[in-house]
Amino acid sequence: MNCEHVITQSGMNPKYTDLFKASELLGASFSFPYNFPLFKASKLIPEKLIPFDKIFRAKKDDYGAFVHFFLQDVCFERFWRNPGKYIPQLKKFAGCIMPDFSLCYDFPYPLQLYNCYRNRVLGFIMSSNGIPVVMNASFGDARTFDFCTEGIPRGSVIATGSLGTMKNPEERELFLRGLGVILGKLAPSDLILFGTDSEDARGLCEEYGTILHVFTPVWDGSFITREVLHG
Secondary structure, rough: OOOOOOOOOOOOOHHHHHHHHHHHHHHHHEEEEEEEEOOOOOOOOEEEEEEHHHHHHHOOOHHHHHEEOOOOOOOOHHHHOOHHHHHHHHHHOEEEEOOOOOOOOOOOOOHHHHHHHHHHHHHHHHOOOOOEEEEEEEOOOOHHHOOOOOOOOOOOOOEOOOOOOOOOOHHHHHHHHHHHHHHHHOOOEEEEEEOHHHHHHHHHHOOOOOEEEEEOOOOOOOOEEEEEEEE
8 A cells, every 4th residue: 555655854964864865855755654655647658678777888879778777786786876877868768767786685684675765766766857767666586466566557668677587487387477466556558577487477467467678688788678579
């Protein structure tokens, strides 16, 4: 359940609260019970994607891409530490997919929750700076299912990643279980899937009436990933 609760003042010294990006969230509406910033529904469908760690090497022709964060966390931890440094460059692109700090199955629960919070906060910071944002409904094991969709409106376009989950049967089963959860809770109009799909994933999207867009990276030296499956 989401609650339209607005925080207007932290009551703490911004010098210290900025470590948690509190100063970036003044005036935001928050969900209940986890206090993630709320987002408006998005209907944006990227034509192509570029990874965050390549944004300063992009050419003008690449600016039509959406920036994605389906990378190792170390590749964009710097964005969390200093968002303002990267906002001007990100604004050159067509938009961004909300960051993807890991919610790994073997992480302790507090770290999973904290990383989900960080994803939402950075998504809010980008959106409040005029950057079009596709919401990322990433998830891990069953412990994440209570909060992985919080703050994201139903019927929107969402994204998630499947890299490294399809070869191992156990990991594939966990991924499909989580995919069913986010589709069931959010009923998205479209799903941007970064990685590889499967017949089961396509079947789930059909079951929930969600159009599937698959972006599978090709390791050919190009920064750009284009859609390989539509619907």
